Amino acid sequence: MKHGFVLFFALLLQTTVAQDYADVVIETKQITDEFYVLFGAGGNIGLYVGEEESLLIDAQFAPLSERILEAVDRLTNHRPDYLLNTHWHGDHTGGNGNFADEGMRIYAHEQVYERLSTDQFMKAFSREVPARPSNFWPRVTFGESMTLHIDGETILFFHHHDGHTDGDGLVLFVENNVIHMGDVFFEGKYPFVDLGSGGSVEGLVKTLDQVLFTINEETHIVPGHGKVVKKPELQAYRDMIADCHEIIGAMIEEGLDYESILTKDPLKKYNEQWGQGFIKPDRWVNTIYTDLTRE
Numbered sequence: 337m338k339h340g341f342v343l344f345f346a347l348l349l350q351t352t353v354a355q356d357y358a359d360v361v362i363e364t365k366q367i368t369d370e371f372y373v374l375f376g377a378g379g380n381i382g383l384y385v386g387e388e389e390s391l392l393i394d395a396q397f398a399p400l401s402e403r404i405l406e407a408v409d410r411l412t413n414h415r416p417d418y419l420l421n422t423h424w425h426g427d428h429t430g431g432n433g434n435f436a437d438e439g440m441r442i443y444a445h446e447q448v449y450e451r452l453s454t455d456q457f458m459k460a461f462s463r464e465v466p467a468r469p470s471n472f473w474p475r476v477t478f479g480e481s482m483t484l485h486i487d488g489e490t491i492l493f494f495h496h497h498d499g500h501t502d503g504d505g506l507v508l509f510v511e512n513n514v515i516h517m518g519d520v521f522f523e524g525k526y527p528f529v530d531l532g533s534g535g536s537v538e539g540l541v542k543t544l545d546q547v548l549f550t551i552n553e554e555t556h557i558v559p560g561h562g563k564v565v566k567k568p569e570l571q572a573y574r575d576m577i578a579d580c581h582e583i584i585g586a587m588i589e590e591g592l593d594y595e596s597i598l599t600k601d602p603l604k605k606y607n608e609q610w611g612q613g614f615i616k617p618d619r620w621v622n623t624i625y626t627d628l629t630r631e
């Protein structure tokens with residue numbers, strides 16, 4: 337069941353993954369002196385390597401844990417002490433149990449604890465997701481924010497608004513000037529807003545506004561999926577989402593129902609550039625409409 341779920345999720349995220357993950361290669365990219373991104377299948381992994389300690393962000397899928405650790409071992413001779421989860425989805429937390437068993441301590445927003453430790457129903461995929469074993473659960477949780485001080489690096493782990501889910505944690509490395517945004521940022525694509533997990537389009541835009549206010553032109557921005565970019569790409573993503581939200585909102589105000597809105601193809605100016613990913617144009621319209629018209 338668990339394996340079925342992660343496979344299902346991997347396919348939905350259109351990762352290039354073989355059924356048994358056999359073909360997945362973990363690629364690493366150095367971003368700054370001390371920060372790396374690991375690409376495999378599932379959410380992008382961040383790795384901070386300090387003098388004495390190191391820290392991992394997100395865990396991809398359980399069958400990849402060994403390969404991820406091999407990749408980490410090529411970059412540092414000390415295994416990560418900390419694992420931060422940006423949110424609860426299986427393509428970011430599937431390896432939690434393995435990494436906890438390796439001695440990593442898991443940190444996350446309190447809603448990640450809630451959703452990993454209890455049975456969930458993912459409305460987006462009409463799918464039951466059973467509670468994970470206790471070694472998957474965060475040991476340390478936060479509500480608004482927490483700060484880690486590791487080998488001279490100031491690491492802000494914070495939640496602004498409910499966006500992708502209600503437990504999004506973003507990670508800002510102040511001295512290295514890197515931010516890992518988890519799935520608050522689907523680089524170059526329409527966003528996945530998991531309404532059933534407490535996400536909201538308005539909250540997503542507010543979170544993006546706060547991130548854009550916080551970072552500068554030099555900040556390296558790591559998305560949950562896609563490539564590492566700088567501020568203009570994030571600004572374009574934020575503006576696209578806010579505009580789509582406004583367009584659909586105005587049509588609802590006019591009294592149009594869902595079918596009429598879809599028929600008008602209201603986001604056609606964006607579909608070619610942004611609608612080729614996991615979230616296709618109709619799904620994006622549906623998300624915004626559902627979000628704006630729910631109780």
Ligand SMILES: [Zn+2]
Binds near residue numbers: 425
């Ligand atoms: Zn996600």
